[in-house]
Amino acid sequence: MAVATSLGPKLKPARARAAGDGRLVLLSIPILFLAAFLVVPMTVMIAYSFYSQDALTGLPIADFTFDNYRLIFTDPLYYNSIFNSLEVMVTVSVICLLVGYPVAYFIAVQAPPRWQALLLLLVILPQWTSLLIRSFSWIAVLRPNGLIDWALTGIGITSQPLDLLYSRTAVIIGLVHIYMPFMILGVHASLKALDLSLISAARDLGATPFSAFRRVVLPLTMPGISTGLILVALPVLGAFLTPRILGGSSEVLIGNLIEIQFKQLANWPLGAALGALVSVALLIGVAGLSFVGRSRV
Amino acid sequence: MDEQKPQTILSLESIRKAYGTFQILKSLRLEAFDGEFLSLLGPSGCGKTTTLRIIAGFERPDAGVVILGGQEITSLPPNKRDVSTVFQDYSLFPHMTVAENVAFGLVERKMAKTEIAARVAEMLDMVRLGDFADRKPGQLSGGQKQRVALARSLAVRPRILLLDEPLGALDLKLRKAMQLELRSFQQRLGITFIYVTHDQEEALTMSDRIVVMKGGEIQQIGGARAIYDRPANRFVADFIGETTLLDGVVASADAGSGLVQVDTPSGPIRVVADNRPAMAAGQRCCVSVRPEKVRIGEGGANTFDARVETVTFRGPVVEYALQLEKGKMLRASGPATASGAASGDRIKVAWDIADAVLLEDV
Numbered sequence: 001m002a003v004a005t006s007l008g009p010k011l012k013p014a015r016a017r018a019a020g021d022g023r024l025v026l027l028s029i030p031i032l033f034l035a036a037f038l039v040v041p042m043t044v045m046i047a048y049s050f051y052s053q054d055a056l057t058g059l060p061i062a063d064f065t066f067d068n069y070r071l072i073f074t075d076p077l078y079y080n081s082i083f084n085s086l087e088v089m090v091t092v093s094v095i096c097l098l099v100g101y102p103v104a105y106f107i108a109v110q111a112p113p114r115w116q117a118l119l120l121l122l123v124i125l126p127q128w129t130s131l132l133i134r135s136f137s138w139i140a141v142l143r144p145n146g147l148i149d150w151a152l153t154g155i156g157i158t159s160q161p162l163d164l165l166y167s168r169t170a171v172i173i174g175l176v177h178i179y180m181p182f183m184i185l186g187v188h189a190s191l192k193a194l195d196l197s198l199i200s201a202a203r204d205l206g207a208t209p210f211s212a213f214r215r216v217v218l219p220l221t222m223p224g225i226s227t228g229l230i231l232v233a234l235p236v237l238g239a240f241l242t243p244r245i246l247g248g249s250s251e252v253l254i255g256n257l258i259e260i261q262f263k264q265l266a267n268w269p270l271g272a273a274l275g276a277l278v279s280v281a282l283l284i285g286v287a288g289l290s291f292v293g294r295s296r297v
Numbered sequence: 298m299d300e301q302k303p304q305t306i307l308s309l310e311s312i313r314k315a316y317g318t319f320q321i322l323k324s325l326r327l328e329a330f331d332g333e334f335l336s337l338l339g340p341s342g343c344g345k346t347t348t349l350r351i352i353a354g355f356e357r358p359d360a361g362v363v364i365l366g367g368q369e370i371t372s373l374p375p376n377k378r379d380v381s382t383v384f385q386d387y388s389l390f391p392h393m394t395v396a397e398n399v400a401f402g403l404v405e406r407k408m409a410k411t412e413i414a415a416r417v418a419e420m421l422d423m424v425r426l427g428d429f430a431d432r433k434p435g436q437l438s439g440g441q442k443q444r445v446a447l448a449r450s451l452a453v454r455p456r457i458l459l460l461d462e463p464l465g466a467l468d469l470k471l472r473k474a475m476q477l478e479l480r481s482f483q484q485r486l487g488i489t490f491i492y493v494t495h496d497q498e499e500a501l502t503m504s505d506r507i508v509v510m511k512g513g514e515i516q517q518i519g520g521a522r523a524i525y526d527r528p529a530n531r532f533v534a535d536f537i538g539e540t541t542l543l544d545g546v547v548a549s550a551d552a553g554s555g556l557v558q559v560d561t562p563s564g565p566i567r568v569v570a571d572n573r574p575a576m577a578a579g580q581r582c583c584v585s586v587r588p589e590k591v592r593i594g595e596g597g598a599n600t601f602d603a604r605v606e607t608v609t610f611r612g613p614v615v616e617y618a619l620q621l622e623k624g625k626m627l628r629a630s631g632p633a634t635a636s637g638a639a640s641g642d643r644i645k646v647a648w649d650i651a652d653a654v655l656l657e658d659v
Contacts, residue, residue, distance in 0.1 A: 195386075195388065197384055197386065197388045198388055198390060200355060200375070200384070200388065201384060201389075201390070202401065203376050204353060204354075204375050204376075204381055204450075205376075205381060205401050205402035205405060205450070205453060206376045206402045206406055206453060207376055207401075207405050208376055211405060215401070215404075216390055216392075219392045220392055
């Protein structure tokens with residue numbers, strides 16, 4: 001015992017150093033990952049956004065100009081598409097929340113426990129199909145005389161084909177379908193962590209079911225809601241495939257413009273400026289949402 | 298002891314409840330009086346918690362009615378009932394401060410803000426947590442959480458407070474202190490408490506009346522002393538306190554005096570069968586003898602030879618395990634100063650006719 005205690009203090013610093021080194025190694029992995037796949041590309045993109053384009057060759061010139069940003073904020077093509085994208089993002093996020101929350105609630109709270117894994121699997125299952133295929137499938141459903149028209153005229157609600165395809169509605173339907181699982185999973189996780197006896201306690205103290213939800217369940221699941229909103233809003237703002245397939249030329253979102261700048265017009269500086277704006281907007285949004293998620297508990 | 302007739306505040310009539318094929322409550326009939334401390338006591342699975350949940354409105358009985366203050370409430374949801382519950386694990390709202398927790402039910406009742414503040418302060422004062430109003434439940438100890446839960450439930454001034462093993466998670470010393478505190482709150486406020494516990498000592502300490510339950514049926518209802526001294530059956534005698542149950546057969550029964558002689562393997566026991574269904578000779582029965590009623594030495598109506606097996610010092614009392622001849626182990630206890638019997642000694646033990654209880658063998 002005496003030997004052990006006298007050795008203790010001497011051993012301790014060495015051990016602490018060893019543990020510190022271990023932590024450093026462990027910490028360096030995510031740091032390197034973030035540096036390689038987030039910080040470096042972002043820096044390059046932001047640098048490019050201040051370049052200009054050679055009028056003859058179309059190649060980027062490494063000078064420093066605000067022209068790209070000026071164009072985005074003065075040309076309606078660009079700023080309208082940014083507003084459209086934000087509108088679509090908000091609409092899709094809100095629909096995902098309003099539909100996804102009750103689904104998550106049902107799975108986490110009301111469904112019999114042995115069904116819960118299966119129900120969650122069913123939620124995730126569509127993700128196993130390619131995004132492209134899911135987006136194209138909606139064409140068959142939404143096109144004139146497609147599945148929806150066929151059904152609605154069949155039961156006599158409409159006589160004219162609805163012009164759904166290549167509209168904002170079509171884009172929103174497609175994006176809601178694709179990103180709904182993320183909302184459900186985010187909310188489900190926080191509902192599973194909720195102590196259900198708190199609902200009983202609220203009811204016992206005189207709360208109606210709605211009041212118990214509003215005063216207890218909702219505030220305690222804010223972290224899940226903000227996670228879900230981040231998981232939906234982020235990719236929706238950058239989405240270009242689904243808007244292109246279902247929106248056609250009538251609904252050009254920011255993602256499509258970025259894609260066009262890089263792939264068709266080869267205007268990398270302008271594309272980079274658009275990309276930088278989206279990234280900054282997303283960072284602000286994520287910071288805000290995670291603040292809401294944290295401050296409530 | 299009180300001369301005026303107690304007023305019934307709650308009655309349960311022929312309550313039945315089954316979970317699947319398991320009948321948890323079998324035609325339960327129970328009354329609670331205004332202002333009493335009533336304990337539901339029994340082993341786990343006896344239906345005591347289910348009874349409480351039916352009163353609170355979390356469970357709907359399969360059959361039977363619940364009447365609170367003359368009004369049938371069997372199918373009312375929990376928020377429409379004038380009762381509130383202190384849950385086993387407190388169930389405090391983690392996102393609210395102590396004061397907000399206590400105010401929860403008052404906000405639901407749409408009380409004025411100033412009135413709420415006054416009631417919350419009054420309640421927190423009562424449970425001596427006035428300085429903790431702005432803390433979150435996560436920053437409280439178990440005993441403090443318990444008192445917040447109590448204040449939260451009492452703030453709405455329920456007609457009945459239901460307590461579901463509220464002290465189960467506390468350590469022994471705190472539990473003892475909370476027992477006395479609960480009892481004093483109950484007496485000060487005059488609210489009916491219905492207290493579920495599996496701890497017989499807790500029930501004996503606090504209750505005006507105890508309802509002993511087993512297998513979804515009430516075994517006995519009565520005051521602590523009545524249940525301890527005059528258990529209704531073998532289960533109650535064994536469950537409440539310590540006892541030795543000596544099995545035997547009725548040899549003779551005198552209808553006039555109530556004196557019954559029971560033949561046991563260790564010899565005949567004479568016992569008084571007070572107002573129980575008369576027992577006939579030849580009927581199987583058992584005699585319950587409390588350890589503290591057994592005297593070491595001769596000089597009782599029932600005297601037996603025994604060998605001391607173990608002597609256990611318990612502080613104020615000494616406990617003996619005594620091997621009766623051709624029979625069971627008899628438990629005895631007495632003041633530590635009284636006897637010098639040591640392990641291995643052959644001694645005589647005795648108890649009086651009135652000191653044992655005759656029970657049917659069921």
